[in-house]
Amino acid sequence: MLGEYIHYGLLAALAIALLFAAFTDIRRRQIDNWLNIAIVIGAPLFWWSSGLSLWPDVAMQLGVALAAFAVLAGLFALRAMGGGDVKLLTALALWIEPNAFMQLLIMMALLGGALTIVMGGWHVMRRQKDRLAIPYGVAISAAGLWVIGTQYIPAESMKAMLG
Numbered sequence: 001m002l003g004e005y006i007h008y009g010l011l012a013a014l015a016i017a018l019l020f021a022a023f024t025d026i027r028r029r030q031i032d033n034w035l036n037i038a039i040v041i042g043a044p045l046f047w048w049s050s051g052l053s054l055w056p057d058v059a060m061q062l063g064v065a066l067a068a069f070a071v072l073a074g075l076f077a078l079r080a081m082g083g084g085d086v087k088l089l090t091a092l093a094l095w096i097e098p099n100a101f102m103q104l105l106i107m108m109a110l111l112g113g114a115l116t117i118v119m120g121g122w123h124v125m126r127r128q129k130d131r132l133a134i135p136y137g138v139a140i141s142a143a144g145l146w147v148i149g150t151q152y153i154p155a156e157s158m159k160a161m162l163g
Contacts, residue, residue: 007049010042011152014095018141021088025137031084036091043094064101065093085136092144100151104143112139 017039021031043061052058069090075081089108093101116134123132 003049007046008153010046010049011148013042014039014046015145015148018144021084022135022138022141025084025135025141029082029133029135031082031088031137033084033087036084036087039088039091040094043091046095060098061094064098065090068093068101082136085140088137088140092140096144096147097151100147103151104147107146108139108143111142112136115139 017035021035024035025031047058047061052061069086072081072086072089076083076086092104096104112134115136115138119134120132
């Protein structure tokens with residue numbers, strides 16, 4: 001029972017971190033390194049609370065995070081993605097199991113596309129000439145919260161925890 005509380009406590013901490021990342025990205029167009037480091041540091045505790053074995057489970061998490069970083073660093077080099085976004089997605093890859101991480105990427109792309117259309121329209125309506133800066137951390141965070149809610153918090157557990 002205690003392990004379950006730790007597990008859901010860690011998920012709640014991740015959710016708070018994602019909300020904070022979205023908020024700071026909206027305000028400053030920046031996701032702080034300390035926040036990404038905290039998410040990375042929490043991952044091994046989450047692996048333990050999830051009962052993951054070192055092989056192949058943890059190795060798979062590390063491999064997906066490494067692959068995600070390689071692809072996303074390439075996008076950063078092409079100036080298609082911000083550095084904070086790359087670090088946040090890589091940190092999330094340590095938490096989210098590979099199939100759910102693919103779902104996160106798809107949801108992130110859909111939400112990011114909608115966000116870009118809305119912000120692009122707002123940019124044009126205000127007749128701004130400067131370069132449009134999309135706070136993509138919002139789409140990443142929203143997709144992460146969606147995955148946490150749909151993949152990691154079963155309805156039965158929520159009912160039991162709420163009484």
